[in-house]
Amino acid sequence: MGDHYFAERPEAASRRGTVDLVLRDLHLRLTTDRGMFSPDRVDPGTRILLDTVPPPPPEGDLLDLGCGYGPIALTMARRSPRASVWGVDVNQRALDLAVENSQAADLDNVRFVLAEEIDAGARFDAIWSNPPIRIGKSALHDLLLTWLPRLTPTGLAHLVVQKHLGSDSLQRWLNDQGFPTERIASRSAYRVLAVSARTEGQPR
Template structure:
């Protein structure tokens, strides 16, 4: 099986490079590398998500689920510099890049951690999430994706919301139906460029 961006320890050479991307109106110089999701561009799905999410609250605990090299983390921290932004992934190279890119942007309230470790810590402390933004890794397969969402969505606060972007041809509508069957309130908030943006709440 070929290596994917959701491999925890990429075996490919990092081949780091520098890019300049405009993320929700702010220009960022970032470092990316091979072995992470969308290393050479701002992924179209991520761009659709960032184009359609509402402005986040000024404060709270926010999560970038599946952070890659960090575009969603940067967008959250840019929009709400007083919020605590948690960035998680299973890919250790992605975590390192997100930490570096957040630091380079001057963001001091970003915490980067391996996904399982962060989920465990949140459950241990009872800390809840006010907001999740995610371009989830649908290519891990339906079962793994469902397990991922069943891990993180219950960590939302009572008024918390998750905003997910999923390709229409990659099961966005069936995922929305499944989430509703699990008892979540799901709104198909937007459709653009072959993607749906879903708002998920209690």
Template sequence: MASDHYFSSRPGGEATLRTITVTLAGRELSLATAGGVFSPEHLDTGTRILLDRAPAPPPSGELLDLGCGWGPIAISLALRSPDATVWAVDVNERALDLVRRNAARLGISNVNAVLPGDVPDGVRFAGIWSNPPIRIGKPELHALLEHWLPRLHDDASAWLVVAKHLGAESLQRWIAEELDLDVERTAQDKGFRVLGVSAAASAR
């Protein structure tokens, strides 16, 4: 795997900044991206579908963007829910730097862009959004979801977007069977599935 792959904590190569224009939370924004992060040239289709098809975030509480990249989900959540605290989590330090740059550019103060280990253990989430890094492999992906999904509040939901050809249906079954969480396909578009995940009814 290339050293500058976006799963790397410190991607190789220079972080040459570029500016792209995207529409988030109903606003046209100019945001910074760079090589070595996921989809640096445009807002990828899966993330766009997730933002368009998942329900609006709650107005307050702790919200998680898991695998934030350069920050489109985190920024959208922060703009739509200015009274919430948004945690933008990624292993890629270049991605976290871009999230911080973009939040500062927009005057957003409610985003914490941090490494996974920097989220306090006691934080539980009123919502989780993720275009999860499927290509890291099943063991790593499952470990990631095992760590974060149980940190939802009992009445909260997570929203995941996964391409059908990358295993959306098998992931849906795994979440239900191995994590004992309620999971359903809530939308599908352009080969992607949006999965809504919540605490199993028996656990409420």
């Protein structure tokens, strides 16, 4: 795939651009760059997630897993101004742009960090993600098993995954791991999955 968007330090020469995120309740102009996920437009999966997901909790800690330049995290922050939103990614170029985009949107309730910068004891009332499927199944499973156990008991994760990239098998796998998972939306070959916290007595 050449210069992966999930590289820590992308090798692609910088060439900044802008994209517009237009939803029923907000309009954000976001700065993007080469070497990150979907720099030329807001990814259709991200847009479908943001169009269909229920409102985020009004308070608490919320997480965007694999935040890129910030469209999901910034939407969470705008929709829940009293919440503390965290955007996590491995791509430092994307994180730097996400910070710029939060400042441009005048959103001060969101932080963009590397995973190790989040307190190990932090728990999340919501996790929204367009997960990096192309890192491979094993790495994706490891990623989800790192973060989904950090949902609060009443927390929900919402993931958007293309059908042809394994959304149905991922749903089965999540259920097998003890995370009750259901499909809440299906549009343009994308599935939006709602994942509940693992409860006592479920398989690990």
